[in-house]
Amino acid sequence: MTNPTAPTAYRTPPVPTAPAIELVVMDMAGTTVADDGLVIDAFDSAATAVGLAETGAEREDARRYVLETMGQSKIEVFRALFGAEDRAQAANTAFEAAYDARIDGGVMPIPDAAETITSLREAGIAVVLTTGFSPAMQHRILDALGWQTIADAYLAPGDAVRGRPHPDLVLTAAMRVQVGDMANVAVVGDTSSDILSGRRAGASIVVGVLTGAHRAETLRGAGATDVLDSVAALPALLMP
Secondary structure, eight states, X not given: OOOTTSXXXXXXXXXXXXXXXXXXXXXXXXXXXXOTTHHHHHHHHHHHHTTOOSSSHHHHHHHHXXXXXXXXXXXXXXXXXXOSHHHHHHHHHHHHHHHHHTTTTTOEEOTTHHHHHHHHHHTTOEEEEEOSSOHHHHHHHHHHHTOTTSXXXXXXXXXXXXXXXXXXXXXXXXXXXXXXXXXXXXXXXXXXXXHHHHHHHTOSEEEEESSSSOOHHHHHHHTOSEEESSGGGHHHHHOO
């Protein structure tokens, strides 16, 4: 017979453990790749090519919009700025030509970015590099850096894959490397669009880095779970 006065034994619930990260989806420009202001320079060339005044409020407003939307698909940015599809396409063509002309010697790895990618992969974590540039421009940058085989996969906006801040690039990366649970995915980027993309995809860790376009308060405001000085600190976060 149970003693009604006996103290009740309570089992301490187990402490939940953080999910093991199987995939890191990393942005390129500003996160793993430095381009020394090439995006703004190329934008100025594109804006001039489609007839935007070289000085004045309209040019400054457009330049500010480009900075605010860093990380997003460039053609979508030009559609928002210039409206008509033919004008947006002309701007995108001029932008890519100007950027391409300065890639050699104008882009370089963020310090320790290559080593970080390598250490993650050696630990069994897949790495997918993503961008807001076109696929052709992404591969041009990879060729300039000699990064053709540094990651498990490379993704850019294109047919059936929308650019950031949509979740498509992150979800496509997870499908590409066959991750079963989005809780096992980390997303890393230097812009609010990178952070929003990771949040919308359901990644459990969404990291902002301070080597690119946006500051810590902007990254945190977008929902970053962590803000790091650079990707060099990522292994310590994911593999403590």
